[in-house]
Amino acid sequence: MQIQLRDLKRQYIKLKRKINREISIQMMNTDFIMGKPVEILETKLSDFLSVNHSVSCANGTDALVMVLRAWGVGAGDAVFVPDFTFFATAEAVSLVGATPIFVDVELDTFNISISSLKLAYDITLKKGLVIPKVVIAVDLFGLPADYDNLTDFCRYKRLKLLEDGAQGFGGELHSKKACSFGDAATTSFFPAKPLGCYGDGGAVFTNDDKLAELIKSLRAHGMGSDRYENIRIGYNSRLDTIQARILLVKFDALIKFELKKSNLIASKYNEKLDDRIIKPSISPGYYSSFAQYTIRLSDSKLRDYLKTELSSLGIQSQIYYPIPLHMQAAYKESDTNPVPLLNSIELSNTCLSIPAHPYLTKLEVDYIIKSVNRILERFYSKT
Numbered sequence: 117m118q119i120q121l122r123d124l125k126r127q128y129i130k131l132k133r134k135i136n137r138e139i140s141i142q143m144m145n146t147d148f149i150m151g152k153p154v155e156i157l158e159t160k161l162s163d164f165l166s167v168n169h170s171v172s173c174a175n176g177t178d179a180l181v182m183v184l185r186a187w188g189v190g191a192g193d194a195v196f197v198p199d200f201t202f203f204a205t206a207e208a209v210s211l212v213g214a215t216p217i218f219v220d221v222e223l224d225t226f227n228i229s230i231s232s233l234k235l236a237y238d239i240t241l242k243k244g245l246v247i248p249k250v251v252i253a254v255d256l257f258g259l260p261a262d263y264d265n266l267t268d269f270c271r272y273k274r275l276k277l278l279e280d281g282a283q284g285f286g287g288e289l290h291s292k293k294a295c296s297f298g299d300a301a302t303t304s305f306f307p308a309k310p311l312g313c314y315g316d317g318g319a320v321f322t323n324d325d326k327l328a329e330l331i332k333s334l335r336a337h338g339m340g341s342d343r344y345e346n347i348r349i350g351y352n353s354r355l356d357t358i359q360a361r362i363l364l365v366k367f368d369a370l371i372k373f374e375l376k377k378s379n380l381i382a383s384k385y386n387e388k389l390d391d392r393i394i395k396p397s398i399s400p401g402y403y404s405s406f407a408q409y410t411i412r413l414s415d416s417k418l419r420d421y422l423k424t425e426l427s428s429l430g431i432q433s434q435i436y437y438p439i440p441l442h443m444q445a446a447y448k449e450s451d452t453n454p455v456p457l458l459n460s461i462e463l464s465n466t467c468l469s470i471p472a473h474p475y476l477t478k479l480e481v482d483y484i485i486k487s488v489n490r491i492l493e494r495f496y497s498k499t
């Protein structure tokens with residue numbers, strides 16, 4: 117048996133008829149970049165999220181970069197980012213010339229810690245080397261960040277709040293959709309994301325008319341009223357029409373059954389996996405898209421043992437993320453860590469994502485549960 121962390125092949129087989137039809141229509145239509153389906157997708161996403169504007173682009177990293185650029189964030193500015201996330205969250209900050217300030221995360225949600233953020237803000241302000249401008253909150257593994265407290269804090273301190281919803285699409289907080297929080301939100305359509313295409317893609321979501329106009333200009337070489345009028349230096353960051361067509365098919369599947377199925381599997385894991393495993397906790401009011409189902413083990417030795425043993429049984433698992441951002445070589449030399457980042461380090465040593473995708477069979481789910489529990493039993497009986 118071979119069980120993938122996310123099985124895009126099975127998803128394709130299920131959606132094949134519709135996807136193939138869309139691809140073949142596109143081959144005949146030949147409006148390969150920013151064709152009509154891109155507009156249709158953007159409208160559909162705006163309706164779903166209840167936001168005024170969805171502006172698609174080439175990937176989730178560009179989406180973050182363009183929002184920061186549009187807000188005029190650059191050299192001398194501080195942007196607070198969680199230390200435990202994919203590299204692109206901080207990279208986008210560096211790409212616009214600003215300084216990422218790493219903030220610790222909560223052990224139980226994996227998301228940015230409000231108390232650590234407050235401390236990081238106070239220290240940064242006191243040092244006076246860079247000026248606090250933006251907080252980027254990440255909806256890690258599909259769980260929305262604590263937007264109740266983040267929104268209050270950012271309003272009070274007059275900071276912009278940017279939701280990095282690359283993994284968050286499909287999640288909810290108090291029935292408000294992930295990717296609709298903050299002054300702007302972004303997502304990624306990278307293939308393995310909850311809503312993924314067959315290549316790179318991304319989007320910016322906002323209710324701010326001016327910001328949306330600016331992003332539309334930035335994504336197309338700084339265009340003005342016309343494609344060949346260029347009023348600022350921008351990017352080549354458009355979404356391919358073929359990807360929009362694929363996303364329209366996958367969006368329906370995500371809403372109709374994929375989210376429900378992943379949540380059902382997650383509930384079953386929470387109930388049946390050995391109690392010595394720390395399972396993802398979803399607080400009342402939150403809904404996760406379960407981009408990943410990520411468990412925590414007592415230490416790195418057990419985590420690594422479990423990963424190796426699962427692999428020998430044909431079950432893929434992955435460590436997201438093995439290196440906290442502040443320990444990455446690219447940031448090691450920079451002195452931008454005003455606060456302790458202990459939870460982030462702890463998570464990088466103890467977490468493991470296991471398959472919980474919507475195309476797992478009941479048999480496979482049971483096999484994963486049985487395998488994980490047996491491996492744990494064996495580990496504990498030996499130690």
Ligand SMILES: Cc1ncc(COP(=O)(O)O)c(C=O)c1O
Binds near residue numbers: 202316
């Ligand atoms: C949290 C987070 N932010 C940003 C990105 C960047 O998205 P992309 O790969 O589409 O540039 C990713 C993608 O993995 C991500 O997980």
